[in-house]
Amino acid sequence: MLDIRDLTVRYNSMGRVTAAVNGISLSIEKGSFTGIVGESGSGKSTLMAALLGLLPQRTEITGEILYKGTDILRMSDSEMRDLRWKEISLVPQGAQNSFTPVMKIKRHIEEVLNVHSGKFGEDAEKEAARLLEDVGLDAGIKERYPHELSGGQKQRAAIALALACSPALLLADEPTTALDVIIQAEILELLSGLRKSKDLSIILVTHDLPLAAMVCDRLVVMKDGRMAESGTPHQLVNDPQHPHTKDLIREMFWQRNKKDG
Amino acid sequence: MDKKILQAAGLTVSFRSKKGTVHKAVINISLSLAPGEKLALVGGSGSGKTTLLRALVGVVKPEEGNVALFGKDLSILAASDLAKVRQRCGYVQQDPYGAIPPGLSALEAVCEPAVIAGIERNKEKIRDRAEALLAELGLRGDRILRSRAVSLSGGQRQRVQIARALMLSPDILLCDEPTSMQDASTRGEVIDVLEKYAASGTAMIFVTHDLVLAGHAAERIMVMKEGRLCEEGSSEQILNFPEDPYTVKLISSIPSFEKLAR
Numbered sequence: 001m002l003d004i005r006d007l008t009v010r011y012n013s014m015g016r017v018t019a020a021v022n023g024i025s026l027s028i029e030k031g032s033f034t035g036i037v038g039e040s041g042s043g044k045s046t047l048m049a050a051l052l053g054l055l056p057q058r059t060e061i062t063g064e065i066l067y068k069g070t071d072i073l074r075m076s077d078s079e080m081r082d083l084r085w086k087e088i089s090l091v092p093q094g095a096q097n098s099f100t101p102v103m104k105i106k107r108h109i110e111e112v113l114n115v116h117s118g119k120f121g122e123d124a125e126k127e128a129a130r131l132l133e134d135v136g137l138d139a140g141i142k143e144r145y146p147h148e149l150s151g152g153q154k155q156r157a158a159i160a161l162a163l164a165c166s167p168a169l170l171l172a173d174e175p176t177t178a179l180d181v182i183i184q185a186e187i188l189e190l191l192s193g194l195r196k197s198k199d200l201s202i203i204l205v206t207h208d209l210p211l212a213a214m215v216c217d218r219l220v221v222m223k224d225g226r227m228a229e230s231g232t233p234h235q236l237v238n239d240p241q242h243p244h245t246k247d248l249i250r251e252m253f254w255q256r257n258k259k260d261g
Numbered sequence: 262m263d264k265k266i267l268q269a270a271g272l273t274v275s276f277r278s279k280k281g282t283v284h285k286a287v288i289n290i291s292l293s294l295a296p297g298e299k300l301a302l303v304g305g306s307g308s309g310k311t312t313l314l315r316a317l318v319g320v321v322k323p324e325e326g327n328v329a330l331f332g333k334d335l336s337i338l339a340a341s342d343l344a345k346v347r348q349r350c351g352y353v354q355q356d357p358y359g360a361i362p363p364g365l366s367a368l369e370a371v372c373e374p375a376v377i378a379g380i381e382r383n384k385e386k387i388r389d390r391a392e393a394l395l396a397e398l399g400l401r402g403d404r405i406l407r408s409r410a411v412s413l414s415g416g417q418r419q420r421v422q423i424a425r426a427l428m429l430s431p432d433i434l435l436c437d438e439p440t441s442m443q444d445a446s447t448r449g450e451v452i453d454v455l456e457k458y459a460a461s462g463t464a465m466i467f468v469t470h471d472l473v474l475a476g477h478a479a480e481r482i483m484v485m486k487e488g489r490l491c492e493e494g495s496s497e498q499i500l501n502f503p504e505d506p507y508t509v510k511l512i513s514s515i516p517s518f519e520k521l522a523r
Contacts, residue, residue, distance in 0.1 A: 039444035040414060151306065180306040181470050185514035207444060210516035251445040252473075 001201060002028035002051070002169065007063035009046050009055060009225075017060075020046040022225035024063075028169070028203065033195055035204045035212030035233075037248075038222035044205045045093065047222075048171050051203075052090055053080045067169075085116045089167035093174045093205075095158030099146035105132070105157050106142035112164040131160040134198075136190055152183035156190065163198065170194075173205045188215045209248050213237060221245050266433050266464045267294040267317060271326035274309075274316050286312040288488040289326070294433065297462040301475035301496065303511065304485035310468040311355060313485070314435050317466070318350050319343060331432070348378050351426030355437035355468070357418035360425075361410040367421045368406040371395060374428045394424040397457075399450045415442040420451060427454075433464040440471045452478060472515050476500050484508045 009021040109128040129139035176184040213233035229242040274287040371391035492505040
Protein backbone atom coordinates (compact mmCIF):
# COMPACT_ATOMS: atom_id res chain seq x y z
CA MET A 1 0.00 0.00 0.00
CA LEU A 2 2.97 2.28 0.63
CA ASP A 3 6.07 2.23 -1.48
CA ILE A 4 9.00 4.43 -0.58
CA ARG A 5 11.57 4.60 -3.35
CA ASP A 6 15.06 5.96 -2.87
CA LEU A 7 13.88 8.73 -0.57
CA THR A 8 16.44 11.35 0.42
CA VAL A 9 15.60 14.33 2.61
CA ARG A 10 18.17 17.08 3.08
CA TYR A 11 17.76 19.89 5.56
CA ASN A 12 19.51 23.09 4.63
CA SER A 13 20.33 25.13 7.69
CA MET A 14 22.37 28.27 7.12
CA GLY A 15 24.36 26.72 4.31
CA ARG A 16 24.96 23.45 6.14
CA VAL A 17 23.22 20.59 4.39
CA THR A 18 22.33 17.49 6.38
CA ALA A 19 20.83 14.40 4.81
CA ALA A 20 18.44 13.26 7.55
CA VAL A 21 17.10 10.49 5.34
CA ASN A 22 19.52 9.10 2.80
CA GLY A 23 18.30 6.80 0.05
CA ILE A 24 15.62 4.82 1.89
CA SER A 25 13.56 2.29 -0.07
CA LEU A 26 10.82 0.50 1.79
CA SER A 27 7.48 -1.15 1.09
CA ILE A 28 4.68 -1.36 3.60
CA GLU A 29 2.18 -4.13 2.96
CA LYS A 30 -1.50 -3.74 3.76
CA GLY A 31 -2.26 -5.06 7.23
CA SER A 32 1.37 -5.17 8.31
CA PHE A 33 2.81 -4.01 11.63
CA THR A 34 6.20 -2.50 10.89
CA GLY A 35 8.64 -1.26 13.48
CA ILE A 36 11.07 1.47 12.48
CA VAL A 37 13.86 1.34 14.99
CA GLY A 38 16.72 3.77 15.36
CA GLU A 39 18.59 5.91 17.81
CA SER A 40 18.30 9.69 18.14
CA GLY A 41 19.17 11.35 14.85
CA SER A 42 18.73 8.23 12.74
CA GLY A 43 16.03 9.89 10.60
CA LYS A 44 12.91 8.12 11.92
CA SER A 45 10.88 11.24 12.61
CA THR A 46 11.93 12.87 9.33
CA LEU A 47 10.69 9.79 7.51
CA MET A 48 7.33 10.05 9.29
CA ALA A 49 7.07 13.77 8.49
CA ALA A 50 7.73 12.97 4.82
CA LEU A 51 4.88 10.43 4.79
CA LEU A 52 2.47 13.12 5.99
CA GLY A 53 3.85 15.90 3.80
CA LEU A 54 4.88 17.80 6.89
CA LEU A 55 8.49 18.59 6.05
CA PRO A 56 9.55 22.25 6.24
CA GLN A 57 9.19 24.09 2.94
CA ARG A 58 12.81 24.56 2.00
CA THR A 59 13.73 20.92 2.50
CA GLU A 60 15.29 19.15 -0.49
CA ILE A 61 13.42 15.93 -1.17
CA THR A 62 14.21 13.41 -3.87
CA GLY A 63 12.72 10.01 -4.59
CA GLU A 64 9.11 8.88 -4.43
CA ILE A 65 6.58 7.94 -1.78
CA LEU A 66 3.81 6.06 -3.54
CA TYR A 67 0.65 5.67 -1.49
CA LYS A 68 -1.84 3.42 -3.28
CA GLY A 69 0.01 4.31 -6.48
CA THR A 70 0.09 8.11 -6.11
CA ASP A 71 3.25 10.00 -5.18
CA ILE A 72 2.67 11.83 -1.90
CA LEU A 73 5.60 14.14 -2.61
CA ARG A 74 3.84 15.54 -5.68
CA MET A 75 0.38 15.95 -4.19
CA SER A 76 -1.26 19.36 -4.00
CA ASP A 77 -2.18 20.83 -0.62
CA SER A 78 -5.82 19.85 -1.02
CA GLU A 79 -4.92 16.29 -2.02
CA MET A 80 -2.68 16.14 1.04
CA ARG A 81 -5.54 17.33 3.24
CA ASP A 82 -7.68 14.46 1.96
CA LEU A 83 -4.89 12.01 2.69
CA ARG A 84 -4.19 13.04 6.28
CA TRP A 85 -6.52 11.63 8.94
CA LYS A 86 -8.59 9.69 6.37
CA GLU A 87 -5.83 7.60 4.83
CA ILE A 88 -2.69 8.16 6.91
CA SER A 89 -2.96 9.30 10.50
CA LEU A 90 -0.40 10.07 13.16
CA VAL A 91 -0.16 9.49 16.87
CA PRO A 92 2.53 12.11 17.45
CA GLN A 93 5.49 11.78 19.75
CA GLY A 94 4.51 13.07 23.19
CA ALA A 95 0.83 12.72 22.25
CA GLN A 96 -0.09 12.86 25.92
CA ASN A 97 0.95 16.49 25.98
CA SER A 98 -0.60 17.40 22.64
CA PHE A 99 -4.11 17.96 23.96
CA THR A 100 -5.31 21.50 24.48
CA PRO A 101 -5.67 21.80 28.25
CA VAL A 102 -8.84 23.91 28.18
CA MET A 103 -10.78 21.62 25.82
CA LYS A 104 -12.66 18.51 26.91
CA ILE A 105 -11.56 15.26 25.27
CA LYS A 106 -14.74 15.13 23.17
CA ARG A 107 -14.06 18.53 21.63
CA HIS A 108 -10.67 17.38 20.38
CA ILE A 109 -12.27 14.45 18.59
CA GLU A 110 -15.34 16.37 17.43
CA GLU A 111 -13.15 19.05 15.90
CA VAL A 112 -11.41 16.49 13.68
CA LEU A 113 -14.77 14.95 12.76
CA ASN A 114 -16.20 18.41 11.89
CA VAL A 115 -13.33 19.39 9.65
CA HIS A 116 -12.42 16.11 8.00
CA SER A 117 -15.54 13.93 8.05
CA GLY A 118 -18.29 16.54 7.94
CA LYS A 119 -19.93 15.11 11.06
CA PHE A 120 -21.49 17.59 13.47
CA GLY A 121 -23.53 17.88 16.66
CA GLU A 122 -24.98 14.73 18.09
CA ASP A 123 -23.51 12.56 15.32
CA ALA A 124 -20.01 13.74 16.15
CA GLU A 125 -20.53 13.31 19.88
CA LYS A 126 -21.81 9.77 19.47
CA GLU A 127 -18.89 8.98 17.20
CA ALA A 128 -16.44 10.38 19.78
CA ALA A 129 -17.93 8.12 22.45
CA ARG A 130 -17.68 5.11 20.15
CA LEU A 131 -14.05 5.87 19.30
CA LEU A 132 -13.14 6.12 22.99
CA GLU A 133 -14.79 2.77 23.65
CA ASP A 134 -12.85 1.26 20.74
CA VAL A 135 -9.58 2.08 22.49
CA GLY A 136 -10.75 0.58 25.76
CA LEU A 137 -11.84 3.76 27.52
CA ASP A 138 -15.14 4.48 29.19
CA ALA A 139 -17.30 6.72 26.96
CA GLY A 140 -17.71 9.06 29.95
CA ILE A 141 -14.07 10.09 29.45
CA LYS A 142 -15.28 12.42 26.70
CA GLU A 143 -16.59 14.88 29.29
CA ARG A 144 -13.21 15.13 31.01
CA TYR A 145 -10.36 17.56 30.52
CA PRO A 146 -6.92 16.22 29.55
CA HIS A 147 -5.44 16.82 33.02
CA GLU A 148 -8.10 14.60 34.56
CA LEU A 149 -6.74 11.59 32.66
CA SER A 150 -3.79 9.39 33.57
CA GLY A 151 -0.86 9.07 31.16
CA GLY A 152 -2.14 5.75 29.83
CA GLN A 153 -5.68 7.11 29.36
CA LYS A 154 -4.32 10.13 27.49
CA GLN A 155 -2.32 7.87 25.20
CA ARG A 156 -5.43 5.81 24.48
CA ALA A 157 -7.38 9.02 23.80
CA ALA A 158 -4.63 10.16 21.42
CA ILE A 159 -5.00 6.87 19.54
CA ALA A 160 -8.80 7.33 19.44
CA LEU A 161 -8.23 10.79 17.98
CA ALA A 162 -5.90 9.43 15.30
CA LEU A 163 -8.54 6.84 14.38
CA ALA A 164 -11.35 9.43 14.11
CA CYS A 165 -11.54 9.31 10.30
CA SER A 166 -10.90 5.57 9.93
CA PRO A 167 -7.43 5.75 8.40
CA ALA A 168 -5.88 2.80 6.60
CA LEU A 169 -2.37 3.49 7.87
CA LEU A 170 -1.54 4.55 11.41
CA LEU A 171 1.84 6.06 12.27
CA ALA A 172 2.71 5.82 15.95
CA ASP A 173 5.79 7.82 16.94
CA GLU A 174 7.19 6.55 20.27
CA PRO A 175 3.65 5.89 21.58
CA THR A 176 4.73 4.55 24.95
CA THR A 177 7.37 6.97 26.22
CA ALA A 178 6.68 8.21 29.75
CA LEU A 179 4.44 5.23 30.46
CA ASP A 180 5.41 2.51 32.88
CA VAL A 181 6.08 -0.96 31.52
CA ILE A 182 2.70 -2.41 32.45
CA ILE A 183 0.78 0.43 30.77
CA GLN A 184 3.22 0.22 27.87
CA ALA A 185 2.37 -3.45 27.36
CA GLU A 186 -1.34 -2.57 27.44
CA ILE A 187 -0.93 0.13 24.76
CA LEU A 188 1.02 -2.25 22.52
CA GLU A 189 -1.69 -4.86 22.99
CA LEU A 190 -4.30 -2.23 22.08
CA LEU A 191 -2.45 -1.38 18.85
CA SER A 192 -2.18 -5.07 17.94
CA GLY A 193 -5.90 -5.53 18.59
CA LEU A 194 -6.91 -2.44 16.57
CA ARG A 195 -4.79 -3.61 13.67
CA LYS A 196 -7.03 -6.67 13.40
CA SER A 197 -10.40 -5.17 14.37
CA LYS A 198 -10.00 -2.08 12.18
CA ASP A 199 -7.98 -3.66 9.40
CA LEU A 200 -5.17 -1.17 10.01
CA SER A 201 -1.61 -1.12 8.84
CA ILE A 202 0.65 0.27 11.53
CA ILE A 203 4.11 1.80 11.50
CA LEU A 204 5.61 1.98 14.97
CA VAL A 205 8.56 4.33 15.39
CA THR A 206 10.73 3.64 18.39
CA HIS A 207 14.27 3.61 19.72
CA ASP A 208 13.47 0.43 21.61
CA LEU A 209 14.30 -2.66 19.59
CA PRO A 210 13.01 -5.25 22.10
CA LEU A 211 9.72 -3.37 22.35
CA ALA A 212 9.26 -3.33 18.57
CA ALA A 213 10.32 -6.97 18.39
CA MET A 214 7.49 -7.90 20.77
CA VAL A 215 4.65 -6.63 18.58
CA CYS A 216 5.82 -6.02 15.01
CA ASP A 217 5.93 -8.56 12.23
CA ARG A 218 8.71 -6.70 10.49
CA LEU A 219 11.51 -4.47 11.74
CA VAL A 220 13.46 -1.82 9.88
CA VAL A 221 16.63 -0.68 11.60
CA MET A 222 17.79 2.84 10.69
CA LYS A 223 21.20 4.35 11.24
CA ASP A 224 22.32 7.84 10.20
CA GLY A 225 19.45 8.26 7.74
CA ARG A 226 20.01 4.94 6.03
CA MET A 227 18.31 1.62 6.34
CA ALA A 228 20.77 -0.67 8.07
CA GLU A 229 18.71 -3.82 7.90
CA SER A 230 15.18 -5.13 7.76
CA GLY A 231 13.60 -8.47 8.51
CA THR A 232 11.34 -10.33 10.90
CA PRO A 233 12.09 -9.87 14.60
CA HIS A 234 13.19 -13.48 14.72
CA GLN A 235 15.70 -12.97 11.88
CA LEU A 236 17.14 -9.78 13.34
CA VAL A 237 17.50 -11.12 16.85
CA ASN A 238 18.96 -14.47 15.92
CA ASP A 239 20.89 -13.64 12.78
CA PRO A 240 21.63 -9.91 12.47
CA GLN A 241 23.68 -9.00 9.41
CA HIS A 242 24.49 -5.30 9.70
CA PRO A 243 27.15 -4.29 12.26
CA HIS A 244 24.78 -1.70 13.80
CA THR A 245 22.03 -4.27 14.31
CA LYS A 246 24.59 -6.62 15.80
CA ASP A 247 25.64 -3.84 18.20
CA LEU A 248 22.03 -3.17 19.20
CA ILE A 249 21.31 -6.84 19.82
CA ARG A 250 24.53 -7.24 21.76
CA GLU A 251 23.71 -4.25 23.95
CA MET A 252 20.33 -5.76 24.70
CA PHE A 253 21.85 -9.08 25.61
CA TRP A 254 24.42 -7.24 27.66
CA GLN A 255 23.62 -9.13 30.82
CA ARG A 256 23.98 -12.49 29.18
CA ASN A 257 27.25 -11.55 27.46
CA LYS A 258 28.77 -10.31 30.68
CA LYS A 259 27.85 -13.51 32.42
CA ASP A 260 29.33 -15.58 29.61
CA GLY A 261 32.50 -13.56 29.37
CA MET B 262 25.34 1.85 65.57
CA ASP B 263 26.52 -0.88 63.23
CA LYS B 264 28.16 -0.47 59.87
CA LYS B 265 25.00 0.10 57.86
CA ILE B 266 25.32 3.01 55.45
CA LEU B 267 21.61 3.55 55.31
CA GLN B 268 18.83 2.48 57.59
CA ALA B 269 15.19 3.36 57.15
CA ALA B 270 12.48 2.05 59.42
CA GLY B 271 8.71 2.22 58.95
CA LEU B 272 8.76 5.09 56.48
CA THR B 273 5.41 6.58 55.59
CA VAL B 274 5.26 9.69 53.42
CA SER B 275 2.02 11.55 52.73
CA PHE B 276 1.09 14.41 50.48
CA ARG B 277 -1.78 16.71 51.27
CA SER B 278 -3.66 18.31 48.38
CA LYS B 279 -5.07 21.84 48.58
CA LYS B 280 -8.50 20.35 49.09
CA GLY B 281 -7.19 18.59 52.17
CA THR B 282 -7.23 15.04 50.84
CA VAL B 283 -4.28 12.96 51.99
CA HIS B 284 -2.39 10.72 49.62
CA LYS B 285 0.01 8.22 51.12
CA ALA B 286 2.81 7.86 48.60
CA VAL B 287 5.01 5.57 50.70
CA ILE B 288 3.54 3.26 53.32
CA ASN B 289 5.56 1.59 56.04
CA ILE B 290 8.75 0.84 54.11
CA SER B 291 11.88 -0.35 55.89
CA LEU B 292 15.21 -1.00 54.27
CA SER B 293 18.90 -1.00 55.04
CA LEU B 294 22.04 -0.95 53.00
CA ALA B 295 25.55 -2.10 53.94
CA PRO B 296 28.65 -0.52 52.37
CA GLY B 297 28.91 -1.59 48.73
CA GLU B 298 25.46 -3.16 48.69
CA LYS B 299 23.26 -2.58 45.65
CA LEU B 300 19.49 -2.43 45.70
CA ALA B 301 17.02 -1.89 42.84
CA LEU B 302 13.54 -0.45 43.37
CA VAL B 303 11.05 -1.41 40.68
CA GLY B 304 7.33 -0.76 40.29
CA GLY B 305 4.80 1.03 38.10
CA SER B 306 4.21 4.79 37.86
CA GLY B 307 2.90 6.17 41.11
CA SER B 308 4.15 3.26 43.20
CA GLY B 309 6.19 5.60 45.40
CA LYS B 310 9.71 4.75 44.22
CA THR B 311 10.86 8.33 43.67
CA THR B 312 9.24 9.60 46.88
CA LEU B 313 10.99 6.84 48.82
CA LEU B 314 14.33 7.78 47.25
CA ARG B 315 13.79 11.43 48.14
CA ALA B 316 12.83 10.54 51.69
CA LEU B 317 16.04 8.52 52.06
CA VAL B 318 18.16 11.65 51.60
CA GLY B 319 15.84 13.87 53.62
CA VAL B 320 14.46 15.89 50.72
CA VAL B 321 10.94 14.98 51.76
CA LYS B 322 10.11 14.45 55.41
CA PRO B 323 8.42 11.21 56.41
CA GLU B 324 5.21 11.40 58.39
CA GLU B 325 6.20 8.30 60.30
CA GLY B 326 9.42 6.37 60.66
CA ASN B 327 12.97 7.58 60.40
CA VAL B 328 16.05 7.48 58.21
CA ALA B 329 19.63 7.18 59.38
CA LEU B 330 22.49 7.84 56.96
CA PHE B 331 25.95 6.77 58.12
CA GLY B 332 24.42 6.20 61.55
CA LYS B 333 23.00 9.72 61.84
CA ASP B 334 19.26 10.18 62.25
CA LEU B 335 18.27 12.75 59.61
CA SER B 336 15.30 14.07 61.61
CA ILE B 337 17.50 15.45 64.40
CA LEU B 338 20.47 16.67 62.35
CA ALA B 339 21.32 20.36 62.25
CA ALA B 340 21.32 21.84 58.73
CA SER B 341 25.12 22.04 58.61
CA ASP B 342 25.47 18.38 59.62
CA LEU B 343 22.82 17.37 57.10
CA ALA B 344 24.86 19.13 54.40
CA LYS B 345 27.92 17.08 55.42
CA VAL B 346 25.96 13.85 55.29
CA ARG B 347 24.59 14.78 51.88
CA GLN B 348 28.10 15.36 50.53
CA ARG B 349 28.62 11.65 50.92
CA CYS B 350 25.49 10.91 48.88
CA GLY B 351 25.26 11.15 45.10
CA TYR B 352 21.76 11.66 43.75
CA VAL B 353 20.80 11.28 40.09
CA GLN B 354 17.38 12.78 39.48
CA GLN B 355 14.91 11.27 37.08
CA ASP B 356 14.46 14.47 35.11
CA PRO B 357 17.87 15.60 33.86
CA TYR B 358 16.35 18.75 32.38
CA GLY B 359 15.99 20.46 35.72
CA ALA B 360 19.04 18.93 37.35
CA ILE B 361 21.87 20.86 35.71
CA PRO B 362 22.40 24.57 36.41
CA PRO B 363 21.44 26.28 33.13
CA GLY B 364 24.27 28.82 33.22
CA LEU B 365 27.08 26.28 33.45
CA SER B 366 28.80 24.29 30.74
CA ALA B 367 28.74 20.50 31.01
CA LEU B 368 32.29 20.53 32.38
CA GLU B 369 31.60 23.32 34.88
CA ALA B 370 28.47 21.53 36.06
CA VAL B 371 30.50 18.43 36.87
CA CYS B 372 33.22 20.49 38.60
CA GLU B 373 30.68 22.40 40.70
CA PRO B 374 30.13 19.87 43.52
CA ALA B 375 33.88 19.74 44.18
CA VAL B 376 34.14 23.53 44.13
CA ILE B 377 31.23 23.93 46.55
CA ALA B 378 32.39 21.17 48.88
CA GLY B 379 35.82 22.79 49.01
CA ILE B 380 37.53 19.43 49.48
CA GLU B 381 39.94 19.96 46.60
CA ARG B 382 41.35 23.43 45.92
CA ASN B 383 43.48 22.65 42.90
CA LYS B 384 41.30 23.73 39.98
CA GLU B 385 43.29 21.71 37.48
CA LYS B 386 42.83 18.53 39.47
CA ILE B 387 39.09 19.15 39.70
CA ARG B 388 38.95 19.73 35.97
CA ASP B 389 40.93 16.61 35.18
CA ARG B 390 38.68 14.46 37.33
CA ALA B 391 35.53 15.95 35.80
CA GLU B 392 36.90 15.38 32.29
CA ALA B 393 37.84 11.80 33.13
CA LEU B 394 34.37 11.07 34.52
CA LEU B 395 32.65 12.58 31.49
CA ALA B 396 34.95 10.65 29.16
CA GLU B 397 34.10 7.38 30.91
CA LEU B 398 30.47 8.18 30.23
CA GLY B 399 31.19 8.79 26.56
CA LEU B 400 31.17 12.60 26.66
CA ARG B 401 34.38 13.90 25.12
CA GLY B 402 35.56 16.84 23.07
CA ASP B 403 35.51 20.57 23.57
CA ARG B 404 32.22 21.07 21.80
CA ILE B 405 30.28 18.90 24.25
CA LEU B 406 32.24 19.90 27.37
CA ARG B 407 31.60 23.59 26.65
CA SER B 408 27.91 23.11 25.86
CA ARG B 409 25.29 24.33 28.27
CA ALA B 410 22.49 22.05 29.33
CA VAL B 411 20.01 23.49 26.80
CA SER B 412 22.05 22.33 23.84
CA LEU B 413 22.61 18.81 25.14
CA SER B 414 20.24 15.93 24.42
CA GLY B 415 18.31 14.24 27.22
CA GLY B 416 20.71 11.30 27.20
CA GLN B 417 23.75 13.59 27.36
CA ARG B 418 22.26 15.58 30.24
CA GLN B 419 21.56 12.39 32.10
CA ARG B 420 25.22 11.40 31.75
CA VAL B 421 26.40 14.85 32.86
CA GLN B 422 24.21 14.43 35.90
CA ILE B 423 25.66 11.01 36.69
CA ALA B 424 29.19 12.45 36.42
CA ARG B 425 28.13 15.26 38.78
CA ALA B 426 26.78 12.76 41.28
CA LEU B 427 30.02 10.75 41.17
CA MET B 428 32.30 13.78 41.41
CA LEU B 429 32.78 13.58 45.19
CA SER B 430 33.18 9.77 45.14
CA PRO B 431 30.06 9.28 47.25
CA ASP B 432 29.68 6.41 49.71
CA ILE B 433 26.15 5.93 48.46
CA LEU B 434 24.66 6.72 45.06
CA LEU B 435 20.91 7.03 44.59
CA CYS B 436 19.83 6.89 40.94
CA ASP B 437 16.33 7.56 39.67
CA GLU B 438 16.00 5.89 36.26
CA PRO B 439 19.64 6.51 35.26
CA THR B 440 19.35 4.81 31.86
CA SER B 441 15.86 5.96 30.85
CA MET B 442 17.04 8.44 28.22
CA GLN B 443 19.97 6.48 26.83
CA ASP B 444 20.18 4.92 23.39
CA ALA B 445 21.25 1.30 23.32
CA SER B 446 24.83 2.23 22.52
CA THR B 447 25.34 4.70 25.38
CA ARG B 448 23.28 2.71 27.87
CA GLY B 449 26.06 0.10 28.07
CA GLU B 450 28.61 2.79 28.96
CA VAL B 451 26.38 4.11 31.73
CA ILE B 452 25.83 0.64 33.19
CA ASP B 453 29.58 -0.07 32.97
CA VAL B 454 30.44 3.09 34.90
CA LEU B 455 27.80 2.45 37.56
CA GLU B 456 29.01 -1.12 37.89
CA LYS B 457 32.61 0.02 38.24
CA TYR B 458 31.72 2.29 41.15
CA ALA B 459 29.54 -0.38 42.68
CA ALA B 460 32.47 -2.81 42.50
CA SER B 461 34.72 -0.26 44.18
CA GLY B 462 32.45 -0.24 47.23
CA THR B 463 29.91 2.52 46.57
CA ALA B 464 26.51 1.47 47.89
CA MET B 465 23.75 2.05 45.34
CA ILE B 466 20.02 2.29 45.06
CA PHE B 467 18.51 2.34 41.59
CA VAL B 468 14.96 3.16 40.70
CA THR B 469 14.65 1.54 37.31
CA HIS B 470 12.62 -0.28 34.70
CA ASP B 471 15.82 -1.53 33.17
CA LEU B 472 15.93 -5.14 34.26
CA VAL B 473 19.40 -5.62 32.86
CA LEU B 474 20.56 -2.88 35.19
CA ALA B 475 18.46 -4.22 38.07
CA GLY B 476 19.43 -7.81 37.52
CA HIS B 477 23.09 -7.29 36.93
CA ALA B 478 24.13 -4.28 38.96
CA ALA B 479 21.91 -4.96 41.98
CA GLU B 480 21.97 -7.93 44.32
CA ARG B 481 18.53 -7.25 45.73
CA ILE B 482 15.27 -6.04 44.23
CA MET B 483 12.34 -4.45 46.04
CA VAL B 484 9.07 -4.35 44.11
CA MET B 485 6.71 -1.55 45.10
CA LYS B 486 3.03 -1.16 44.40
CA GLU B 487 0.84 1.74 45.53
CA GLY B 488 3.34 2.84 48.13
CA ARG B 489 3.78 -0.55 49.75
CA LEU B 490 6.43 -3.21 49.50
CA CYS B 491 5.01 -5.90 47.27
CA GLU B 492 7.88 -8.37 47.08
CA GLU B 493 11.55 -8.39 47.98
CA GLY B 494 14.33 -10.82 47.25
CA SER B 495 17.59 -11.46 45.46
CA SER B 496 17.67 -10.22 41.85
CA GLU B 497 18.03 -13.77 40.66
CA GLN B 498 14.94 -14.86 42.55
CA ILE B 499 12.72 -11.89 41.64
CA LEU B 500 13.58 -11.95 37.95
CA ASN B 501 13.35 -15.70 37.49
CA PHE B 502 10.88 -16.85 40.10
CA PRO B 503 8.61 -13.92 41.00
CA GLU B 504 5.86 -14.93 43.39
CA ASP B 505 3.55 -11.97 43.78
CA PRO B 506 1.06 -11.70 40.86
CA TYR B 507 1.95 -8.02 40.41
CA THR B 508 5.65 -8.81 40.13
CA VAL B 509 4.86 -11.52 37.60
CA LYS B 510 2.86 -9.02 35.52
CA LEU B 511 5.56 -6.36 35.82
CA ILE B 512 8.39 -8.64 34.75
CA SER B 513 6.43 -10.11 31.87
CA SER B 514 5.48 -6.62 30.60
CA ILE B 515 9.09 -5.67 30.07
CA PRO B 516 10.11 -6.08 26.43
CA SER B 517 12.86 -8.60 26.08
CA PHE B 518 14.47 -10.65 23.36
CA GLU B 519 14.56 -13.72 25.54
CA LYS B 520 11.25 -14.91 24.13
CA LEU B 521 12.54 -14.61 20.57
CA ALA B 522 16.04 -15.88 20.95
CA ARG B 523 16.93 -19.39 20.00
